[in-house]
Amino acid sequence: MRTGSEPRTARSALRARFWLSLWGLMWAIFGTAAFVLAGRPGWAAACGVLWLVALVDMAVVLRHRRQGPHYQPGPDVPPYAPAESGPPRRRPPSYRRPPRHRPT
Template sequence: MSVWGLVWAVFGTAAFALAGRVGWAIACGVLWLVATIDMLVVLRHIRQGPHYQPGPDVPPYRPPEGPGRR
């Protein structure tokens, strides 16, 4: 979804800038920035992997070991 928003924000910024609508171009530029930050946060969370958060009634456990984990 963030890629879709990013594409439309870039298109809107360019289209409004070419049409001379500076206010709308700035608004789309801000939306472009928000979509970029959102995409970076999503990618960071994907790279971190799953993080199961048990409740207080679940005893601690050893995390699974796999490639890149020690």
């Protein structure tokens, strides 16, 4: 069941994102150095751009981690609004499909 509130209630795994950006940063630095030594300036520039992207991502992650925890629902709180009991909700009349016309 989707409620439509996912962007507001989404959580990010900042620790995993930090380690992935660190991994990408290390590979970008290695790639830049390797392509500079190999005499491939285009590929070295591409790795340099990846280096900057990984560095900016790491800075954003570190900033979010320093902000501290915000509201996080506990294990007893369901991730979505509970389903309403009772009859299923019907669509508004403007969204209903026209009835099928059956040949007689």
